[in-house]
Amino acid sequence: MSVAFRRADLAAGMFVVALIAAGCGSADANDASSAAPSAEASASPSRADDQEAAESVTRASEAGPATVTITGVDDVAVTLVGPLAVKYAAATDAQKRAIGIPLTGDHNAGTRESGVVYQQFQSGVIIAKNADPGTPAYIVTSGKIRDAWNTERAPDGVPLLTGKNGSAGPLGVPTSDVITDGDLEVVTFEYGMISENTETGEMIVKVNGKVVPSGLK
Template sequence: MDHTDLGKELMRKIAYRRTTGVLAAVGAVVLAATACGAQGEASDASTAAMAGASESVAAVSKSATGGVDEVRVEGAGGVEITMRGPIAARYASATSSEKQTLGPPLTGDRNAGTRDNGVVYQQFTGGVITARNDDPGTPAYITTGKIREAWNVVRDAQGIPSTLGSNGSAGPLGPVTSDEVERGAVRTTTFEHGSVAYDTASGAVTVTVQGKVVPTE
């Protein structure tokens, strides 16, 4: 190879290296731009998620003291239901599992309101939330399943099932005074005048009124 050919070969190598360097730089810029674009999309997604969370929170209205004043939620049939006072506070604090068990709230005057004894209530497709009264700060409780069924059995004053008695908070058990307490396989709810225990293993339901076990139904 003469000096002329050697010079040409050297020029080709230099040009190749410069071209490779430029392509690498362009690739780096493209990768950087792509990365920035991905971050932007992630940021937008986060913003959208935060906006969705804000919309959910907007369904809960708080009082001047910071407590839950009312909760708006879609009820059975797609009708918006507004819960207030102790009922709203208990629903707002319910776990995902509790809300799933309760299901959508039911509409109509028979499914929400105040009983003659002052107990306030909201019926759901799978349970009920009740409170002794609608005063702010009054605790409300969730009652579902077999325990609710036993509480709703019409009973006489001694707790014996009877067609001439009363049921629910107006019955011999009285208003609810606790949520379900689970110990092993047994779930128990207390009432002003007794308790109902449900053994999830055996399916047995035990109703106690004024300290005495009475027939379930």
Template structure:
């Protein structure tokens, strides 16, 4: 994943009301239910800060947010779903979506992402239903460090989802003073009491930076 320096900048994000609908089957008996579902999802909900959600052509939601530069940023697929399902505290910590060439897109590994002032939402791919996760703070910073295949920091290595840790597989969890995020090939922990970050790749602890 392309690197954007992370900082947990508090931004005020409008509350979103989103209805998640699952339509199953394709028989004529389900036509009315599917029509109702499509109609419900297609109804836009607009917040006081200009955030809105509506249906995309693929049946998934589209979340539109105001960026810091005044432009509009559209979230789609798993990224939109994760943002819509986030708590108000998470949205506040994420802040406004970033813009520019490195702010969103698809990494070399196929991971889709959207950078925010205070974090990043990423998913292993852009297919609807693929789980998406929020990564931020010092864990995000350590994930973005360029690393060799063995996980050690290297100027010739790769960082983020393209690096040896791979894609995110969890949101940040908290157990006492310890915060942790897991990845395809390891985990990163942050001890808020000691301010220590520990990076583990393929079961081996490696240098943080």
């Protein structure tokens, strides 16, 4: 077993522990959340010229889920709702800079037959298993990990031209953002994980506990 493989499993394990800890948060955390302003707030993190976007954030209320309106490509306003809005509003400035501004058009956002909701950005995607505002959404930035996830695969995870990819493929929906541990980047999925050693370029793809080819050249 390679060092990168052990580090990938360790990073994924650390993420699971972090999720458990977050799920067991104290009452203080809940109080802090409820103390957030319920009126409209604005956020405008610094970006490169082509990534600047005006944001209008409406907090969740009895009237419906939170919404975030962002200026996308060609200055078209894009409104995120439900878990996608919640995730974008909570994203760090670094994450927002990394994914860029949202793409427009029906093919770049919507709800899949499985119920998965998504919004494509210039350099990534925000995706959640369903439209419930309480469902966690995750950011997957463009790069080899996303390319491997989007590779068509057979049900056992082996690359297959006539197979399925992305959330409809054997890996399923992401269950983490990109986790960075030194040179290692990892994203966990419902049924596996993908890691990349950014120093050596080594890719590891696991589906249901089995290592399969990345499918990348």
